[in-house]
Amino acid sequence: MIVRDIKDIIGTEREVEGPGWTSRRMLLKKDGMGFSFHETIIPAGAELHLWYKYHLEAVYCVAGNGSIEDLATGETHQIYDGVMYALNNNDRHILRGGTEDMRLICSFNPPVTGREVHDKDGAYLPDDS
Amino acid sequence: MIVRDIKDIIGTEREVEGPGWTSRRMLLKKDGMGFSFHETIIPAGAELHLWYKYHLEAVYCVAGNGSIEDLATGETHQIYDGVMYALNNNDRHILRGGTEDMRLICSFNPPVTGREVHDKDGAYLPDDS
Numbered sequence: 001m002i003v004r005d006i007k008d009i010i011g012t013e014r015e016v017e018g019p020g021w022t023s024r025r026m027l028l029k030k031d032g033m034g035f036s037f038h039e040t041i042i043p044a045g046a047e048l049h050l051w052y053k054y055h056l057e058a059v060y061c062v063a064g065n066g067s068i069e070d071l072a073t074g075e076t077h078q079i080y081d082g083v084m085y086a087l088n089n090n091d092r093h094i095l096r097g098g099t100e101d102m103r104l105i106c107s108f109n110p111p112v113t114g115r116e117v118h119d120k121d122g123a124y125l126p127d128d129s
Numbered sequence: 130m131i132v133r134d135i136k137d138i139i140g141t142e143r144e145v146e147g148p149g150w151t152s153r154r155m156l157l158k159k160d161g162m163g164f165s166f167h168e169t170i171i172p173a174g175a176e177l178h179l180w181y182k183y184h185l186e187a188v189y190c191v192a193g194n195g196s197i198e199d200l201a202t203g204e205t206h207q208i209y210d211g212v213m214y215a216l217n218n219n220d221r222h223i224l225r226g227g228t229e230d231m232r233l234i235c236s237f238n239p240p241v242t243g244r245e246v247h248d249k250d251g252a253y254l255p256d257d258s
Contacts, residue, residue: 001199001220006211026213027187033215034238035164037187058156058166060234062191070130082135084155086162091130105189107236109163 002031006039018118020046020097029111036111040104042066046097050122053090055112060084060105065098092122131160135168147247149175149226158240165240169233171195175226179251182219184241189213189234194227221251 004026009015014025020043027037042048042064065080071092077085079102087093116124133155138144143154149172156166171177171193194209200221206214208231216222245253 001197001201001222002213002215002217003197003206004213006213026189027215031215032217033185033187033236035187035236037189037213037215037236039189056162058162058164058236060155060166060168062232062234068130068132072130077132084131084133084135084166086131086156086160086166088131088161093130103191105191105234107162107164107166107187 002027014114016114020048023106025112025114027111028114030113031111034109034111036108038106038108038112040106042095042097042102042104044097044099044101046095048095048122050095050118051090051092052087052108053121053123054110054126055124056086056088056090056109058084058086058107062103062105064100064102066102067096067098069094069096131156143243145243149177152235154241154243156240157243159242160240163238163240165237167235167237167241169235171224171226171231171233173226173228173230175224177224177251178222179224179247180219180221181216181237182250182252183239183255184253185215185217185219185238187213187215187236191232191234193229193231195231196225196227198223198225 009024016023023038023040061079069076138153145152152169190208198205
């Protein structure tokens with residue numbers, strides 16, 4: 001059994017930041033669960049162009065608000081506490097922070113290793129390990 | 130892209146209840162993500178004896194409190210907002226509600242189909258579909 005407190009992750013190598021996002025990796029590939037599991041904070045007003053070409057991702061909002069624009073359809077969905085979105089087609093999207101920081105709980109398949117950076121398309125590169 | 134609001138799941142077949150738990154399945158096997166993704170509410174004072182023999186599960190608490198007893202070690206871990214536990218060894222455990230209902234975000238591998246019930250050991254049977 002693995003037990004982790006987010007307080008012990010903040011400020012370590014399991015907390016990764018970029019422009020408009022902070023991600024705390026509660027579970028990575030090396031934890032052997034077959035998925036990774038993250039808490040991600042999107043500050044109010046942020047805008048992220050993302051395209052996880054090599055990963056499926058589910059995201060569940062438990063606080064704050066924002067929106068997601070599906071670039072395949074042009075549709076924008078509001079995000080708030082209780083809304084989940086799943087990128088089941090490696091969907092290209094724009095994630096926007098709202099009026100309050102969003103707290104998102106995320107699961108990735110295949111699991112993120114922790115070494116990824118976003119490429120120019122907003123993708124994480126596939127794991128070559 | 131799949132977008133679901135928990136309000137649209139409550140009261141449907143995607144909301145499953147048993148003694149001491151209510152689970153809302155945001156993503157099931159049929160959603161094709163390779164994991165399932167649930168919100169589970171454990172009422173204050175509940176006690177659940179669980180043993181997911183056929184599934185790995187990660188659980189992240191985002192509200193309320195309780196505890197988990199690891200039956201392999203006898204150790205009890207407190208659960209509160211910001212604590213995650215992962216049953217990476219199909220760990221037998223007792224999950225106890227605390228003084229406030231716990232709101233847990235859960236991911237299962239392999240994904241739950243939605244047809245499972247807990248057997249006498251607190252396991253979900255493996256999917257035979």
